[in-house]
Amino acid sequence: MNRRAPLMIPQLPAEAGVVQTMGLLRALANQAAGDPRIVNQARAALSLAAHPAEAIARWVRQKVRYTPDAEEAEEITHPSSIALAIDAGMIPAGDCDDMVGYAAALLRALGLHPYMEVVGQGDQYHHVFLSLDGRRIDPTVSEFRPPFPATRWLRLEV
Secondary structure (H helix, E strand, C coil): CCCCCCEEECCCCHHHHHHHHHHHHHHHHHHHCCCHHHHHHHHHHHHHCCCHHHHHHHHHHHHCEECCCCCCCEEECCHHHHHHHHHCCCCCEECHHHHHHHHHHHHHHCCCCCEEEEEEECCEEEEEEEEECCEEECCCCCCCCCCCCCCEEEEEEC
16 A cells, blocks of 8 residues: 555545545554554654643644645545654645544554544534544644534544
């Protein structure tokens, strides 16, 4: 699997597409958790907050620039590609699923088991974030607030 180029995945309709994307994110995060760059960055992030999940969320917000995907396709960036760019002194860009995949890999590298949660409204899902130890962690913003009244939720252990 090419870890540098974003993966373009065809969007399946509604919930099937979300389950597909979350499954891919989980597989990539677990694969990347053993990457020495990911391990080193996870350890470095721990100095940013008392709780590991908050430390990782702060690290991701500082190191990755939020940029939405194009409307036509879902792009997934491998967490190891994000780590490589950070080590090279670059500021990688990604949307919420890229940032969550990277954060999940960092948490897994620390031996933690976060959940990915996706929220939506009606028949659409719009945002993914992490939860760990009863805390909701959104690496895209400093305080978790769904951007709308969420009526749909999916949860998957990483």
